[in-house]
Amino acid sequence: MITYLGKKIATMDDVDLSGKKVLxxxxxxxxxxxxxxxxxxxxRIVEHSATVRELVERGxxxxxxxxxxxxxxxxxxxxxxxxxxxxKLLGAEVKxxxxxxxxxxxxxxxxxxxxxxxMLDNSRFxxxxxVEAPPEKHANGYLVTRLSPLFSYFVNDAxxxxxxxxxxxxxxxxxxxxxxxxxxERELRALNRVLEIAERPxxxxxxxxxxDDTLKVVKHVVESGIADEVLTTGLVAxxxxxxxxxxVPKDVEAKVMSKISSDLFQEAKxxxxxxxxxxxxxxxxxxxxxxxxxHTSSISGxxxxxxxxxxxxxxxxxxxxKLIVMRGPAGVIEDPRFRAGTEALVRTALASKAxxxxxxxxxxxxxxxxxxxxxxxxxxxxxxxxxxxxxxxxSVLPGLEALAKSNEKFKIVQ
Ligand code: 3PG
Numbered sequence: 341m342i343t344y345l346g347k348k349i350a351t352m353d354d355v356d357l358s359g360k361k362v363l364x365x366x367x368x369x370x371x372x373x374x375x376x377x378x379x380x381x382x383x384r385i386v387e388h389s390a391t392v393r394e395l396v397e398r399g400x401x402x403x404x405x406x407x408x409x410x411x412x413x414x415x416x417x418x419x420x421x422x423x424x425x426x427x428k429l430l431g432a433e434v435k436x437x438x439x440x441x442x443x444x445x446x447x448x449x450x451x452x453x454x455x456x457x458x459m460l461d462n463s464r465f466x467x468x469x470x471v472e473a474p475p476e477k478h479a480n481g482y483l484v485t486r487l488s489p490l491f492s493y494f495v496n497d498a499x500x501x502x503x504x505x506x507x508x509x510x511x512x513x514x515x516x517x518x519x520x521x522x523x524x525e526r527e528l529r530a531l532n533r534v535l536e537i538a539e540r541p542x543x544x545x546x547x548x549x550x551x552d553d554t555l556k557v558v559k560h561v562v563e564s565g566i567a568d569e570v571l572t573t574g575l576v577a578x579x580x581x582x583x584x585x586x587x588v589p590k591d592v593e594a595k596v597m598s599k600i601s602s603d604l605f606q607e608a609k610x611x612x613x614x615x616x617x618x619x620x621x622x623x624x625x626x627x628x629x630x631x632x633x634x635h636t637s638s639i640s641g642x643x644x645x646x647x648x649x650x651x652x653x654x655x656x657x658x659x660x661x662k663l664i665v666m667r668g669p670a671g672v673i674e675d676p677r678f679r680a681g682t683e684a685l686v687r688t689a690l691a692s693k694a695x696x697x698x699x700x701x702x703x704x705x706x707x708x709x710x711x712x713x714x715x716x717x718x719x720x721x722x723x724x725x726x727x728x729x730x731x732x733x734x735s736v737l738p739g740l741e742a743l744a745k746s747n748e749k750f751k752i753v754q
Contacts, residue, residue, distance in 0.1 A: 341354055347741075347748075349743045349744050350747050352394065352519055354519060354752055354753050355517070355519055357395060357398045357399065357400040360400050361491045363403050363487065363488075363495070364495045364497060365406070365463075365496045365497065365501075365512070366405070366406045366497045367384060367407070367497075367498035368388060369407055369408050370382065370383075372408075372415040372417055374414035377417045377421075379421045382425045383701065383708055385425045385426055387704070388404075388426075388497055388521075389430060393430060396430070396432070396456075396457060399454045400455075402458070403448075403452065403458045403459075403460060405440070405460045405463050407462060407508070409464070410464065418461050418462055419460075419461050420436055422459065423459040427457075435448050435459070436458075437449075437458060439460075440463055440465055440466050440483070441482070445458075446487075463507075468481045468507040469483065470506070473505060474505065475742050478505070479512075481507050484507055493517055494515075494516050495518070496519075497522065497523045499524045499722070499724050500725065501739060502524070502727050503737050509738065509739040510738050513742045514749065516750075518747075519743070527724065531732065534697065535732070537663050537695055541569060541661050541662060542566065542661065542662065543569045544561060544729075545573065545664065545666040545670075545685060546576050547576055549574060549575045550599075550725070551576060552599065553729070554576045554667075554729070555604055555607060557729040557730060557733050558611060559611055562614050566734065569616055569657055570616055570618065572619055572620070573681065573682075573685075575599070576668065577620050577646070578643055579596050580619050581636055582596060582608075583605065583609040583611070586637070587639075588639050589642070591642070592642055592643065618654070620653075621635065622636060622647030622650050623644070623645065623646060624643070624678060625641035625643050625644060626641050627642070628641075633647045634647070645681040645682070650681070651684045658692055658694070659688060661689075661694040663696075664692065664697070665697045665699065666685065666686070666696070666699065666703060669702045690710075690717040695719040695720075696719050697718075697720045698720075698721045699728035700725025703721065704721055707721045
């Protein structure tokens with residue numbers, strides 16, 4: 341049993357799973373090569389494979405469900421590659437269903453024997469899994485009502501999606517007993533401890549391209565005083581620079597504005613007035629294949645990494661921090677020409693005396709490529725990107741709330 345905001349959540353230790361059919365929600369959302377659709381990194385699959393293995397060893401029939409990407413994005417692909425990667429890690433067959441709740445999935449679920457593993461296709465191929473709605477509504481939706489009668493238990497291992505009130509996260513635990521999986525459990529135990537760290541300054545390094553989520557989190561951590569400084573990188577930094585009146589090339593501006601509503605951009609303008617929000621002084625930019633360094637007052641190409649002066653500026657702040665949270669890469673790290681900024685910030689964070697948390701897919705893979713002596717200096721590697729930040733900013737995570745409700749409803753642990 342673990343606790344979340346004082347409420348009890350049952351874990352896999354609290355239930356007898358032998359011979360039971362288990363729906364295991366994981367977050368195997370991974371970077372994908374936009375040209376080939378192939379997986380670029382399997383770190384999240386590695387994390388969840390241990391939970392799958394334990395369920396198999398305990399004699400459950402395991403049906404794995406995950407989302408991948410968002411509709412119309414280049415990483416919105418089917419999960420055949422994920423199923424193959426999981427099978428390789430387990431050294432066992434993983435049957436792949438070419439739908440989520442259709443005839444193929446249902447037939448495979450119904451025929452799954454104890455110890456067998458089935459993987460359903462991308463849960464976001466179902467419209468409902470892209471909709472934020474109250475748990476009670478999702479519990480009565482198509483996906484949940486169609487699949488839940490086929491299962492005895494719902495195991496939620498998807499900490500990284502627990503900030504979403506989507507069908508596959510919050511609907512099932514209201515219909516069938518829901519417990520936390522091992523990844524979820526580990527995250528909660530580590531992050532509950534992090535909340536107790538009182539020393540300051542607390543520095544958040546926030547980058548990547550998920551502007552809407554990151555903006556909400558910046559607002560929360562700055563306004564509530566949780567973060568003393570937010571060092572922005574990546575597209576997040578470009579958004580704040582635009583909010584501060586910096587002009588950027590038209591196509592870059594269009595990219596930012598395509599990811600954020602005009603209301604949220606107004607919020608960014610308000611937040612940009614806060615001195616806690618730091619923005620880069622230079623970028624590594626690419627223009628017609630040429631790479632150069634541009635001061636932020638004259639950005640002449642597409643920003644692909646933070647520049648060397650920004651690295652120095654941010655390093656100084658990280659060296660003095662007591663808690664560092666890093667989420668979202670500082671540049672397009674898939675391309676070796678644009679990794680230097682992120683790598684320099686990571687090295688500085690690990691050389692500091694701060695408790696350092698890495699969050700999100702890119703940082704998990706970065707952590708796994710570090711030599712063991714450096715990796716051991718990372719306080720916690722979280723599978724969560726947005727979820728981690730929402731958790732640390734004190735927001736209620738719907739996925740965890742739903743597990744707590746499930747425990748109350750089905751009285752799994754008292
Ligand atoms: C993540 O990578 O943060 C999670 O998989 C959630 O994905 P989402 O932001 O598309 O909901």
